Amino acid sequence: MPINCKEIPEQYARVQENLKKLNLDGMLAISLENFYWLSGALVTTMKSIPDRIGAVLSILDEDPVLLTCSIEESLVVDATWIKDVRTYEEFKQSPIVVLADIMRQKGLGKGRIGVEMDYLVACYYEELKRELPEVELVDVSVLYRKMRMVKTPREIKILSHAAFATEEAMTRTFWEAKPGDREIDVLNNMIIKTMQAGGSQPSGSFGTGPKSAVAHPFADESPLRNGDIVSVDFGACFDGYYSDIGRTAVVGASGERQNRIYQSLYDVQRRLIDMVRPGVKACDIYFKAVELLHAAGIDLSLSHVGHGLGLSIHEEPLLSPFCEQPLLENMIINIEPFYVTDEGYHSEDSMIVTKDGVELLSTFADHSKIIPITNK
Amino acid sequence: MPINCKEIPEQYARVQENLKKLNLDGMLAISLENFYWLSGALVTTMKSIPDRIGAVLSILDEDPVLLTCSIEESLVVDATWIKDVRTYEEFKQSPIVVLADIMRQKGLGKGRIGVEMDYLVACYYEELKRELPEVELVDVSVLYRKMRMVKTPREIKILSHAAFATEEAMTRTFWEAKPGDREIDVLNNMIIKTMQAGGSQPSGSFGTGPKSAVAHPFADESPLRNGDIVSVDFGACFDGYYSDIGRTAVVGASGERQNRIYQSLYDVQRRLIDMVRPGVKACDIYFKAVELLHAAGIDLSLSHVGHGLGLSIHEEPLLSPFCEQPLLENMIINIEPFYVTDEGYHSEDSMIVTKDGVELLSTFADHSKIIPITNK
Numbered sequence: 211m212p213i214n215c216k217e218i219p220e221q222y223a224r225v226q227e228n229l230k231k232l233n234l235d236g237m238l239a240i241s242l243e244n245f246y247w248l249s250g251a252l253v254t255t256m257k258s259i260p261d262r263i264g265a266v267l268s269i270l271d272e273d274p275v276l277l278t279c280s281i282e283e284s285l286v287v288d289a290t291w292i293k294d295v296r297t298y299e300e301f302k303q304s305p306i307v308v309l310a311d312i313m314r315q316k317g318l319g320k321g322r323i324g325v326e327m328d329y330l331v332a333c334y335y336e337e338l339k340r341e342l343p344e345v346e347l348v349d350v351s352v353l354y355r356k357m358r359m360v361k362t363p364r365e366i367k368i369l370s371h372a373a374f375a376t377e378e379a380m381t382r383t384f385w386e387a388k389p390g391d392r393e394i395d396v397l398n399n400m401i402i403k404t405m406q407a408g409g410s411q412p413s414g415s416f417g418t419g420p421k422s423a424v425a426h427p428f429a430d431e432s433p434l435r436n437g438d439i440v441s442v443d444f445g446a447c448f449d450g451y452y453s454d455i456g457r458t459a460v461v462g463a464s465g466e467r468q469n470r471i472y473q474s475l476y477d478v479q480r481r482l483i484d485m486v487r488p489g490v491k492a493c494d495i496y497f498k499a500v501e502l503l504h505a506a507g508i509d510l511s512l513s514h515v516g517h518g519l520g521l522s523i524h525e526e527p528l529l530s531p532f533c534e535q536p537l538l539e540n541m542i543i544n545i546e547p548f549y550v551t552d553e554g555y556h557s558e559d560s561m562i563v564t565k566d567g568v569e570l571l572s573t574f575a576d577h578s579k580i581i582p583i584t585n586k
Numbered sequence: 587m588p589i590n591c592k593e594i595p596e597q598y599a600r601v602q603e604n605l606k607k608l609n610l611d612g613m614l615a616i617s618l619e620n621f622y623w624l625s626g627a628l629v630t631t632m633k634s635i636p637d638r639i640g641a642v643l644s645i646l647d648e649d650p651v652l653l654t655c656s657i658e659e660s661l662v663v664d665a666t667w668i669k670d671v672r673t674y675e676e677f678k679q680s681p682i683v684v685l686a687d688i689m690r691q692k693g694l695g696k697g698r699i700g701v702e703m704d705y706l707v708a709c710y711y712e713e714l715k716r717e718l719p720e721v722e723l724v725d726v727s728v729l730y731r732k733m734r735m736v737k738t739p740r741e742i743k744i745l746s747h748a749a750f751a752t753e754e755a756m757t758r759t760f761w762e763a764k765p766g767d768r769e770i771d772v773l774n775n776m777i778i779k780t781m782q783a784g785g786s787q788p789s790g791s792f793g794t795g796p797k798s799a800v801a802h803p804f805a806d807e808s809p810l811r812n813g814d815i816v817s818v819d820f821g822a823c824f825d826g827y828y829s830d831i832g833r834t835a836v837v838g839a840s841g842e843r844q845n846r847i848y849q850s851l852y853d854v855q856r857r858l859i860d861m862v863r864p865g866v867k868a869c870d871i872y873f874k875a876v877e878l879l880h881a882a883g884i885d886l887s888l889s890h891v892g893h894g895l896g897l898s899i900h901e902e903p904l905l906s907p908f909c910e911q912p913l914l915e916n917m918i919i920n921i922e923p924f925y926v927t928d929e930g931y932h933s934e935d936s937m938i939v940t941k942d943g944v945e946l947l948s949t950f951a952d953h954s955k956i957i958p959i960t961n962k
Contacts, residue, residue, distance in 0.1 A: 253802075254789065254802065255802060258789070258899055259898075259899060259900050260704075260705075261704070261900070280889075281802075281888075281889070282802065284799075284800045285800060285802055285803070288800075299889060300889045300890075301889050301890065301904070301906045301907075301908055302889065302908075325708070327707065327708040327709035327712070328636075328637070328707050328708075328709050329636075329707055330707065330708045331703065331704050331705055331706065331707060331708070332701070332703040332704075332706045332707070332708055332711040332725075333703035333704050333725060333727065335708040335711065336703070349708075349709060351709065398778075398781050398782060401781055402774075402778050402781075405774050405777055405778075406774060410789060411787050411789060413630065413634070413786060413787060424660045424661060424664075426629075426630065426631060426657075426658065426661055427661070512657075513656075513657070513675060513676045513677050513678060514676075514677065522635075523634055523635060524635050524637070528677070530677045531677075532677055532678075
């Protein structure tokens, strides 16, 4: 039976190509991210209530089948291009038993089936093996990550808006804040502005003074103190896709040493961004960062200097010493050098790899200097 | 070696008791929820960046060991009572290899070790089995759920504030809204008020008119139309603990049929709440709900009528036909009958099981009638 859907989305075409290449009979998508990426249906309870799993079963040369909890059926049917939507009743039926039945109906009671071993939990994994003892389960975690690296036009549109809107919300918040404001109120203002731009699940780390040197510090009720660095790494979710921006501000006027450190960090970031183009290896950007930071008297304190961005906050390619993936057109990546001394300095921006270079997405305002918090 | 910590929290005492009872040599906590519950350290990236796992290794009659990514070390050390904190370097070391080393050092290279099979992903599970072939892995998913059912005084304090503050934010938002307001603006106002009360990660479903009959509908840019039901199921995270409140409002004045349906639903909810006390089985509340709703001419459209609430939105006990767990003092549960016809009606409240009855937590405002949205 050939594929019947008139409009196969790009995502399903990529899956079909890889099923052939890897000699797989089918492939499951059970994580919220891959389920949404393939089906178009964003079922947020798949994360907030993890027992309530859903699955897209891709089948070699055939239409896919989607399985969801009956509670989510109307939402899914409205959102997906997939015609064959099946359901299970929560608590009454095991979703794995229902899934195994569907697989047998589709002739997949044996054969090679891809699963996300980095997402499928051990109890469901064991149950699936018991239900389908003749199936060979093949780990396709890395394959999904690779398939999702290059973004579609719709994804680029969402991620571009997400990056710009988040940076705008952060910058405007710094502009409106003043010495003495409580950290938590400043963060809440940032969150509100991000949500008004369409973001949900806003979250981030907010560190001032010595606390800026801690990874992922929480905002608290302390007031912003003159001279303190304010280091914020912040993002939200827009239609299932994440933003992730880092900015460094200072309460009142920055000192000479603070300016010097930030300037070095910012210059390094710019030089790394200038390297970005198709064909450059992810690890080479990391190695360059180490070299440039070392030359500036800074020892890199992070295990990576950036990452792909999309349905997860950290996606492939990771700009780490171990990732040899070459950059490709229409990848979206973040570059984020970080420097920790008695205070923490950070600058993180999102960009798209273009045909012959790079286009920055977080371009609301210049941040070549530490952003002053003065409300003047 | 006996336990050295001077102040063993209640949580670790429960773990020790169960290690003995189940003849286990140790037990791992790797989910954000159980890691936080045991250690006191809330490492939010354990959820947002799932590869970055952490673990608390509880050991029979000994102090626990905590493993975290080096990036999170300072945060964890500040927050936890556990003295033995180890780290691994992301991307450079496999956290499972480091964990297995620690287990061998602690004499747990063989024996019976509890793991959360409902959280540990299949690839880490397979790696752990390869690293420690002589260890017998025992599923303790259900055990952790049971250990977390009865809340500590600190948990009760956080959850009480969370429920009341969320209900207040929702109610005040309805009071401030008016016909013609866009759904998204009303939801954002609710979110802002919740965050100002200390909530993070606010999220919820927001359905108006026919859309209120869909499970988990999203707010959009449509205006609130006179006569439409507005059904909102909403919550946020407070210090790692969730709120989850459901309310039904109407734009302008409600019609007679709408009032009648809501009145039946509300009366059923009150009668279910009156049943709550230690010793009553969770399933009996579900069966009573079916009986009462049926008598009111309503067929129950949900597979459960409530649930425990805590570090997850759905915790044990589940008020479903399959849960025979008796209620216990200091459980926190939600009761949430739902009725779907051409519109969706919902009322969800949080309560604590007391020594001889129940105490409602979401008591900001009376909601025995549909909340009118008139801004008068």
